Amino acid sequence: xxxxxxxxxxxxxxxxxxxxxxxxxxxxxxxxxxxxxxxxxxxxxxxxxxxxxxxxxxxxxxxxxxxxxxxxxxxxxxxxxxxxxxxxxxxxxxxxxxxxxxxxxxxxxxxxxxxxxxxxxxxxxxxx
Numbered sequence: 001x002x003x004x005x006x007x008x009x010x011x012x013x014x015x016x017x018x019x020x021x022x023x024x025x026x027x028x029x030x031x032x033x034x035x036x037x038x039x040x041x042x043x044x045x046x047x048x049x050x051x052x053x054x055x056x057x058x059x060x061x062x063x064x065x066x067x068x069x070x071x072x073x074x075x076x077x078x079x080x081x082x083x084x085x086x087x088x089x090x091x092x093x094x095x096x097x098x099x100x101x102x103x104x105x106x107x108x109x110x111x112x113x114x115x116x117x118x119x120x121x122x123x124x125x126x127x128x
Contacts, residue, residue, distance in 0.1 A: 082115045095128040102128045
């Protein structure tokens with residue numbers, strides 16, 4: 001996965017450019033340290049693949065398209081349920097359909113909208 005690639009590059013060529021934006025330049029060593037700090041912060045908040053992460057906001061960050069982030073979640077059962085939401089299946093405690101729309105309630109109490117675009121696939125999969 002991406003984190004393993006960054007860690008490998010941080011060992012192989014720590015001072016090489018890993019990320020270049022108009023506002024920031026980071027070496028692989030710096031990016032690896034940032035990734036590890038971010039992962040530790042998420043773990044400290046109790047975030048695990050079982051609980052799921054429904055949204056992460058990071059200021060002045062290493063941003064990633066949701067589709068790219070989802071691709072990194074290989075091996076974790078989950079689905080994109082809205083244009084800006086991906087949910088781990090184990091994080092869902094309730095699925096409610098009504099008024100022409102569906103909503104998922106997660107273990108942490110968050111209510112996640114299900115868009116019509118993804119609702120059919122989720123119904124076919126038995127999620128809602």
